Amino acid sequence: MSNLTLIRTDSDNADFRTLVSLLDQDLAVRDGDDHAFYAQFNKVDTIKEVVVAFQDGTPAGCGAIKPFSATEAEVKRMFVHPDYRNQGIAAKILNELEYRATEMGFSACVLETGKKQPEAIALYQKVGYHITPNYGQYIGVDNGVCMSKPLNAKP
Secondary structure, eight states, X not given: OOOEEEEEEOTTOHHHHHHHHHHHHHHHHHHGGGHHHHHTTOOXXXXXXXXXXXXXXXXXXXXXXXXXXXXXXXEEEEEEOGGGTTSSHHHHHHHHHHHHHHHTTOXXXXXXXXXXXXXXXXXHHHTTOEEEOOOGGGTTOTTEEEEEEEOOOOO
């Protein structure tokens, strides 16, 4: 039986940086000419809340949150290595990030993904996110899909 471990860390974590590099390579292929536009919003240097998933000790996936507004945290840099997809890892990372957001006092999470990431859209909808009008820098971006989910405070 495989062993999945989630750790909380920050953006200086080397495993997180490696996974984000793979994410950026994947997005560069998917987004093509739009990649440079998105890259400016995906800097990780200031992200303090990161979750890295390890499958049997190997870095398998990651995600992060950062404050977006007084009541909302923004989900950023969600990625699962292709070798570990379709095992529920992304949902577990997202759940941990949402729990951390409630600990920090946020009542909702928001995120932006792209029309060229149908797997991500399906995952987010499966776990309770709904599509919203594009926010902030994504207003008017045709490829952008913005989503939101209210968080239930954990006991």
